[in-house]
Amino acid sequence: MGNSPVLLTVDQVSLNFGRVQALSHVSCDVREGEILAIIGPNGAGKTSLLNCISNFYKPTKGRILFEGRDLTKTKPSQIAGLGIARTFQNIALYTGLSTLDNLMAARHIHMKSGMLACLAYWGFAHREDLRHREVVEEIIDFLEMEAIRKTVVGALPHGLRKRVELGRALALEPKLLLLDEPMTGMNQEEKEDMARFILDAHELRGVTLVLIEHDMGLVMDIADRVIVLDFGRKIAEGTPEEIRTNPEVINAYLGQEHI
Amino acid sequence: MTILRPAGEFDESYAYDMATIRRPWQWAALGLLLLALYTLPLYGSQSMVSLVNRIAISIIAVQGLNLLTGYTGQISLGQAAFMTVGGYISALLMIHLNWSFLLTLPAAALGAGLVGLIFGLPSLRVKGFYLAMSTLAAQFIIPWFTRNAFRDALNGAQGINVPVPVIFGIEFNTPQRYLYLTITILIITTIVASNAARSRLGRAFVSVRDNDLAAELLGINPFKYKLQAFFLAAVYAGVAGSLMAHHLRHINSETFNLTDSVLLLGMLILGGLGTNLGPFLGAAAVELLIELATLAGPFVSTYFPAAAGGVQALRPLFFGFTLMLFLIFEPRGLAHRWQLIKASWRLRPFAR
Ligand SMILES: Nc1ncnc2c1ncn2[C@@H]1O[C@H](COP(=O)(O)OP(=O)(O)OP(=O)(O)O)[C@@H](O)[C@H]1O
Ligand SMILES: [Mg+2]
Numbered sequence: 001m002g003n004s005p006v007l008l009t010v011d012q013v014s015l016n017f018g019r020v021q022a023l024s025h026v027s028c029d030v031r032e033g034e035i036l037a038i039i040g041p042n043g044a045g046k047t048s049l050l051n052c053i054s055n056f057y058k059p060t061k062g063r064i065l066f067e068g069r070d071l072t073k074t075k076p077s078q079i080a081g082l083g084i085a086r087t088f089q090n091i092a093l094y095t096g097l098s099t100l101d102n103l104m105a106a107r108h109i110h111m112k113s114g115m116l117a118c119l120a121y122w123g124f125a126h127r128e129d130l131r132h133r134e135v136v137e138e139i140i141d142f143l144e145m146e147a148i149r150k151t152v153v154g155a156l157p158h159g160l161r162k163r164v165e166l167g168r169a170l171a172l173e174p175k176l177l178l179l180d181e182p183m184t185g186m187n188q189e190e191k192e193d194m195a196r197f198i199l200d201a202h203e204l205r206g207v208t209l210v211l212i213e214h215d216m217g218l219v220m221d222i223a224d225r226v227i228v229l230d231f232g233r234k235i236a237e238g239t240p241e242e243i244r245t246n247p248e249v250i251n252a253y254l255g256q257e258h259i
Numbered sequence: 260m261t262i263l264r265p266a267g268e269f270d271e272s273y274a275y276d277m278a279t280i281r282r283p284w285q286w287a288a289l290g291l292l293l294l295a296l297y298t299l300p301l302y303g304s305q306s307m308v309s310l311v312n313r314i315a316i317s318i319i320a321v322q323g324l325n326l327l328t329g330y331t332g333q334i335s336l337g338q339a340a341f342m343t344v345g346g347y348i349s350a351l352l353m354i355h356l357n358w359s360f361l362l363t364l365p366a367a368a369l370g371a372g373l374v375g376l377i378f379g380l381p382s383l384r385v386k387g388f389y390l391a392m393s394t395l396a397a398q399f400i401i402p403w404f405t406r407n408a409f410r411d412a413l414n415g416a417q418g419i420n421v422p423v424p425v426i427f428g429i430e431f432n433t434p435q436r437y438l439y440l441t442i443t444i445l446i447i448t449t450i451v452a453s454n455a456a457r458s459r460l461g462r463a464f465v466s467v468r469d470n471d472l473a474a475e476l477l478g479i480n481p482f483k484y485k486l487q488a489f490f491l492a493a494v495y496a497g498v499a500g501s502l503m504a505h506h507l508r509h510i511n512s513e514t515f516n517l518t519d520s521v522l523l524l525g526m527l528i529l530g531g532l533g534t535n536l537g538p539f540l541g542a543a544a545v546e547l548l549i550e551l552a553t554l555a556g557p558f559v560s561t562y563f564p565a566a567a568g569g570v571q572a573l574r575p576l577f578f579g580f581t582l583m584l585f586l587i588f589e590p591r592g593l594a595h596r597w598q599l600i601k602a603s604w605r606l607r608p609f610a611r
Contacts, residue, residue: 054476080478094469096533097462105462109478113459115487121454126274129458133273172477 007032007176007208008053013062015048015232022048023059023232030176035202035209037219039243040229041252046212047089049229050178053210054086055079066176081109085174087165089181089212095154099145099164100136102153106171107132136171142204143167143197159190163197170201177201179211183218191215195222220244228252279453279535296442300435308434314546315441316502321526321538322452323495328524329533330461331488332468333382333390337375337397338496339519344401345371345497346504346514350421351412360424360431360505364444367501368494374401375493382485398520402512418511421504437506444502448495453535455491464488465533525582531592540593545578552577 008030015023023045030036038046051057053064055076064071066082074082085106094102111132113125140149143163148156153164162182169177182198183191199222202209213219219226220240228236228243230252236243243249280286300308324338345367352363374397381393406416413419423432424440431437455461463484466474471481504510522545530541589596 056472056476076475077478077480079476086476088473092470092473094466094473096469097465101462101465105466105474105479106477108459108463108466111459115460115491118458118460119451119454121458125454125458129277130273133277137273168477 004032004034006030007067008210009063009065010049010053011063011065013049013052013059013064015045015052015057016060021232023052023229025062026229026232026234028227028234028237030208030210032175033206033208034224035211035222037223037226037240038210038212038229039214039216039219039226044229045232046229047180048232050086050180050210050212054084054178080172080174083173083175084178085169085172085176086178087162087169087180087182089184091158091161091165093153093161093165093168096152098150098152099156099167100140100149102164102168103136103139103171104129104132106168107136109172135173139167139170142200143170144193159186162186162190162194166194166197166201170205170207173205174207177207177209179209179213181212181214183213183215191218198222277457279457293442293446297439300438305434308438310546310550312434312438312441312506314543315438315445316499316506317523317526317542317546318538319445319448319502320496320499320523321530321542322448323492323499324523324527325533325538326452326455326464326495327488327492329527329531329537330456330464330468331485333379333485333488334387334524335394335489335492336391336517336520336524337378337394337401338492338523339515339517340397340401341371341375341493341496342500342503342515342519343405343510343512344374344493345500346421346510347405347413347419348497349501350419350504350510353422353424354419355412360426360440364498364501368497371497371500372490372494375496376486376490378493379486379489382489383482395517398517402516405512416512418509418514421508421510423508424505431505434506441502441506444498448498449535452495452538456535460484460487468533522578525578529582529585529592531594534592534594536594536597537592540597544593548578548581 006029010026010028010030013023013026014021026045026049028036038049040046048057052059053071055071055074059072062072066084069082071079071082094105097105111128113128117123117125140146143166145160145163145167148160148164153161156164162185166179166182169179179198183194186194195218198209198211201207211219211223223240226236226238226240226243227234228246228249235252236246236249238246275281280289296311299311303311320338320342324335327333327335348370349360349363349367352358352366353360358366378394378397382390385393405413405418423430425431426440429436431440455464463474463479466477466479467481467484474481500515504514507514526541526545527537528541529544530539531537
């Protein structure tokens with residue numbers, strides 16, 4: 001793992017909101033095929049870092065390179081096309097669409113039917129829909145969502161919505177998947193299911209993962225590497241074992257929880 | 260080993276799953292409905308046929324609005340203005356260039372669509388209420404234009420007389436004959452609208468409506484799809500406007516006015532935003548309500564002469580009140596109620 005090629009480089013990224021320094025000079029690499037966890041106390045800047053990578057926020061300073069391309073100079077709607085997908089801390093599904101259509105909507109960039117083809121539908125657009133439906137059904141099976149295939153997402157409970165959102169991100173077939181607290185608000189059983197899905201997605205689909213998670217036990221179990229943010233600064237980076245024993249981390253983060 | 264299955268089987272089952280109309284009884288019901296509509300001129304009264312014409316044309320205008328407001332979530336108060344554009348284009352092309360209706364109709368659709376596109380441009384910057392205000396601008400600019408520009412051709416506030424459409428030698432000069440035209444075009448617009456809704460295009464529309472930020476990160480350019488929705492909505496308005504102009508045989512700046520734009524939006528909300536059925540139910544319900552209020556007029560003036568003037572004045576109130584009650588008790592529209600009824604029917608005999 002240690003010597004696989006670098007997929008994403010965060011280079012000296014700073015982000016200010018007025019006087020709030022959400023990120024200051026954060027640098028890190030994401031290597032192909034790894035699971036990188038970002039941890040840190042509330043307000044540490046974890047979501048902000050993800051938002052910068054997915055071009056939701058523009059860094060005040062610094063560069064973010066994905067396969068050599070500077071993401072800070074890319075339009076938000078082109079990020080998906082490069083192979084980056086994400087989920088949101090507060091879930092951002094299309095609540096009026098069914099599970100199936102949420103996933104189908106994520107196939108958008110892989111489909112070609114233009115306005116006229118869609119209006120005529122029979123022929124090209126229909127065949128294209130059928131082809132992509134197969135890809136999407138595979139993901140629905142994989143995430144065990146058959147029972148909610150036709151359910152409008154707005155009517156689903158929190159845990160299932162999180163799962164649909166993972167499905168939607170996977171339907172993009174990304175190289176890099178950014179997960180912002182994929183397990184918050186779940187009960188233990190749901191968490192274990194989710195962890196299994198994430199690990200399977202990583203293994204079977206070969207997707208590189210960056211994951212923000214508060215559950216330390218879980219992070220230690222599944223992450224290859226961990227970076228720790230505190231007040232917008234990166235205070236540590238290493239294997240879960242190194243992080244667990246890092247005095248600064250214990251001081252800033254773990255200690256706080258255990259005291 | 261896994262079981263070998265013919266490759267086509269999957270396609271067929273997904274195709275079946277995706278079809279809008281699936282059951283034989285649905286096809287039968289549709290066939291009967293179309294039969295009833297196409298034979299209506301044989302047994303329906305003149306006023307009934309006229310009413311059905313009006314309903315059909317309103318449905319087309321609301322279908323367009325549904326693509327924009329229902330599916331894409333962009334509120335528009337300009338739909339009637341784009342009907343004006345369509346009506347004028349169709350009439351002028353027929354008067355001056357002698358084009359057949361088969362050509363003036365698509366030209367009206369395209370022309371209105373392009374004008375709609377222009378008024379959709381503010382959606383790059385503004386949303387919601389502010390966008391509604393900027394579409395309202397269309398409702399003032401376009402009628403003003405027809406009153407004041409090119410007076411030779413547009414004849415100012417008087418407006419112009421619109422010729423009777425002639426297709427393959429058949430003159431569509433009575434409501435009865437016109438009905439064949441409106442129903443046929445309604446069938447086409449319905450198929451096209453439902454295709455838009457179920458395809459990649461419709462999913463992009465709803466993505467923009469439900470979460471434009473997430474849509475953007477999933478590779479959907481919100482502005483592009485807002486513009487396409489504005490274009491399509493105006494195309495539909497253009498078709499409806501052209502149909503109505505040739506039906507009324509006259510058009511001026513007030514033929515389609517702000518009240519109509521609001522009414523069309525009311526129809527959509529009443530029928531159900533973002534459903535294929537909504538425009539049908541909403542347009543029919545509102546047109547019937549208006550008809551009812553009109554019919555009640557003479558009745559009231561016969562028996563309560565004193566109240567006669569009042570009834571006419573109370574018509575908008577009557578409509579407004581119905582809409583309000585409706586929003587309170589069935590905010591998701593008639594189409595939703597219909598779904599519930601259908602679901603309970605499916606569950607019989609278990610449903611209470
Ligand atoms: N859009 C914004 N406008 C202003 N300030 C913001 C914005 N987004 C984040 N911040 C601030 O930036 C800092 C980092 O926030 P961020 O959401 O990245 O933290 P986090 O590590 O994800 O926290 P949590 O664990 O609570 O999700 C916080 O102080 C927050 O208030
Ligand atoms: Mg966060």
